[in-house]
Amino acid sequence: MEKEFKSGFVSLVGRTNVGKSTLLNNLVKEQVAITANKTQTTRTAIKAIINNKNSQIIITDTPGIHKPKTKLSQTMIDTAFTMLGEVDCILFIIEATSNEIGKGDRRILDKIIESKKPCILIINKVDLVEKESLLALIDIYRKEYDFSSIIPISALNDDSDVVIEEIEKLLPVGPKYYEEDEYTDQTSRQLAEEKIREKALKFLNDEVPHGVYVEVEKFVDRKTSKGEDIIDIDAIIYCLRESHKGIIIGKAGSKLKQISSCARMDLEKMFGVKINLKVWVKVKSDWQENENLINRKFKLK
Numbered sequence: 001m002e003k004e005f006k007s008g009f010v011s012l013v014g015r016t017n018v019g020k021s022t023l024l025n026n027l028v029k030e031q032v033a034i035t036a037n038k039t040q041t042t043r044t045a046i047k048a049i050i051n052n053k054n055s056q057i058i059i060t061d062t063p064g065i066h067k068p069k070t071k072l073s074q075t076m077i078d079t080a081f082t083m084l085g086e087v088d089c090i091l092f093i094i095e096a097t098s099n100e101i102g103k104g105d106r107r108i109l110d111k112i113i114e115s116k117k118p119c120i121l122i123i124n125k126v127d128l129v130e131k132e133s134l135l136a137l138i139d140i141y142r143k144e145y146d147f148s149s150i151i152p153i154s155a156l157n158d159d160s161d162v163v164i165e166e167i168e169k170l171l172p173v174g175p176k177y178y179e180e181d182e183y184t185d186q187t188s189r190q191l192a193e194e195k196i197r198e199k200a201l202k203f204l205n206d207e208v209p210h211g212v213y214v215e216v217e218k219f220v221d222r223k224t225s226k227g228e229d230i231i232d233i234d235a236i237i238y239c240l241r242e243s244h245k246g247i248i249i250g251k252a253g254s255k256l257k258q259i260s261s262c263a264r265m266d267l268e269k270m271f272g273v274k275i276n277l278k279v280w281v282k283v284k285s286d287w288q289e290n291e292n293l294i295n296r297k298f299k300l301k
Ligand SMILES: Nc1nc2c(ncn2[C@@H]2O[C@H](COP(=O)(O)OP(=O)(O)OP(=O)(O)O)[C@@H](O)[C@H]2O)c(=O)[nH]1
Pocket: 014, 015, 016, 017, 018, 019, 020, 021, 022, 023, 034, 035, 036, 037, 038, 039, 040, 041, 042, 043, 062, 063, 064, 065, 124, 125, 126, 127, 128, 153, 154, 155, 156, 157
């Protein structure tokens, strides 16, 4: 007998930097969410759609839980916790390197317990630990909640099939909510902004990258004189201070060139056409406290 088609909504939740976005990209097999070896990389809920033979999974990446210091980071945390209420099942990601339930994980766990929702515990970064410590960690968490399953993985490698199988078990019978070629709810502009920010995170250090946001001012498809497709993108990297601006631009513009040419190469792969990318740097000192901007760009809609 044909299996009944299942579909539903799933949310990834976890502390910052545990590998949620890496796992999302791995599950969707597309670069939907940017990743970085820095905290607070994801700033808003990012939806992705996974199409399987017998199911469609609508999965949302969320900002990592951390101690909030600005209006922006408080909004990010609110987004992550709000998403827990809106899904059929939760994927709680923790790091294999933990040997106890830390403060952040405890906060998340309490919200999951409160939600009473089916939850899969994903223990990520198993490549960094010995098997014995992993078993001890599983034991600690098993006592806290009746997890539907506990899956140790390394999101950097391809461990996605087992995660998809476990999610499918928890989904209700349902329709295909999205067309098969739709894999994210982000617009091309948003994907471009995030890609530029990803390169800024990659090439900048200390507090500079955390104070950056990107605004695409122009995004125009056109034909070159030879008839080739090309997209003109003008973008601005906003930062918190004049000194940061100097660092982002670098000696004779070298750092900005590095950021923009790396972003351009990735965007050309992503969109499959030539990109003409121009990037400027401007200072906007208080943007992380600017409610209008936060509501427009980052708040859960
Ligand atoms: N060693 C190892 N590193 C990993 C693994 N998965 C992810 N990482 C790395 O962990 C860092 C953080 O990954 P992200 O996917 O950006 O983490 P995140 O949870 O989305 O972080 P936020 O968006 O800040 O909440 C990156 O440098 C990843 O390459 C893994 O399985 N093993």
